[in-house]
Structures are given as structure tokens and as C-alpha cells.
Amino acid sequence: MIRKATNLDLQMIQNHAAIVQQEATLGYMSGNPALINFDMMNHYKGEYYVIGDHQSIHGWILLGETPLPYEHEIVGMVLELYVLPQWRKHGYGKILMQYAIDFYKRKGFKRVQLNVFSGNPAKNLYDSLGFQDVSTLMERRI
Template sequence: MLIRRASNQELHFIQSYAPIVQQEATLGYMNGNAQMINYDMTQHYKGEYHVIVEKGVLCGWILIGETQMPYKEEVIGMILELYVLPRWRKHGCGEALMRYALEICKKKGFGKVQLNVFAGNNAKKLYDKLGFHDVSTMMERNI
């Protein structure tokens, strides 16, 4: 498998998948919210999509960015999106993309990398395996 920067054609495909990614990543909490789908994280977080391909077939992607920590004078790496197409799940694509992203962040000199994951998302198991730990918990209650 090869991991590289996404081409323009791949970026269009990734954008077309935004409602599906949003729905899956948030476990239905955000169901194709047009405002969030049209929000360009690549600009806000200086992000860049990278793809994993097998014999020319797109298997998944990761959006790697950076941000200023709100409580420290430190710029850190951000994993803004990780998505593996269903056919390629359980083949190591997600882990390969994450390890690739961590290497990029390391080369950029970031001391930390953060990501957000919704409670109940199976990807959390991968993040735990790669050494991520909980920093905060957002909670809500219907009233």
C-alpha cells in the first residue's frame, strides 16, 4: 500500500463522501449537516489530505492539520479526519494512515498530536493502541 498526498480528483471524491464520513464518525449525532460538510477544515487548520491506495485503488484518507492550543503557546498537530472505505476496513489501512500522520507531525516538530473522537466510535480502540489518551470529556443531557 502507498500513502501520499491526495490528488485533485481524489479531493473531489473525498468531498463527495463528506456526509457519509460525518454520519459515521459522529455515530449519527451529525447527520449530513450541510454547514459542517461545507466547512473547510483544510483552511482553518492548515490541513492536508493524504490517501492510502492499493494498486491504484483508493482505500482511505487522513486529514492532517495543525492548530494553536488555546491554553498554551504551542502549535500542535491535529488529526482532523480518518476514513477507511468499508471494503478496506480490517486490512491495516487506518493504522498505516495514523502512523504516517504521526511521522509527518514529528517531522514538522510538533510536540503533541490531538484528535477528537465521539464516544462509542470503534476508531477509539486504534487511537488507544497508538498511545493517545483522554484529555477532556464533553457531556450533554437532553432537557
């Protein structure tokens, strides 16, 4: 059900990049989302994994790793999670996130981190899986 993304999958993911970026960042990020995605893949040694059946992809997750800036430890990083609108409310986001947690456990990591914008409904999923706020980025427009 979950597999590493093929080149064909990556093209489909890239075609959805602008929509994903808009939804995930609630409109905060601009630029070329396709370049941002693939820059993240390279910077974080990321790999996409997709969920679906033989006919279609229902969603995907981008997994990477990063050193913690305040400790000498490499942690797993969920860089992107997306479920196509027609497949939402079927548990695919939770399945992908559980896959990520298990993936990092098998690699011997002790922590998994992710970044989520305030107001993103996916935060409820992350909370339900035991993720906790570590820091808060605040902003004021001037």
C-alpha cells in the first residue's frame, strides 16, 4: 500500500506542488513550489513515499533527516504530508504518519520532527499521534 515514489509519481507530486504549498502554508510561502520541494529533498536527504492502489495515488509523505541545532543528534524529519482531497477522511494521513514513525524507529532514530503552520488542520493529526510543540515562530506585519 505504501511504496517509494517512482519517477512517474514524482511528476504527479510536482504537478500538485503549488496546491500543496498553498494548503500547507496557508498562503505564507511563495515562489516556485516545485523547486522548493526538490530543494528540500536534496537538503534533507529526503525521499517521497506514496500510498494508494494499483490505479491511483491517494497521498504521499516526504521523509528526510536533519541535525538538531541545539544537540548533537540527527532526527527524522517529516517534510511534507499530503492526501488528495478526494481521499481525505479515510485515514491515509494517519497511515502515512505511522509509516514515518516506524521508518525512523527502524533506522534507530530517537525523535521525529515536523513543521506545521498555525491554523493548519493537519496539526490535529500530529497532536493525536503524540507530537508536541517544541518552539513557536511568531510574526508581526509592519
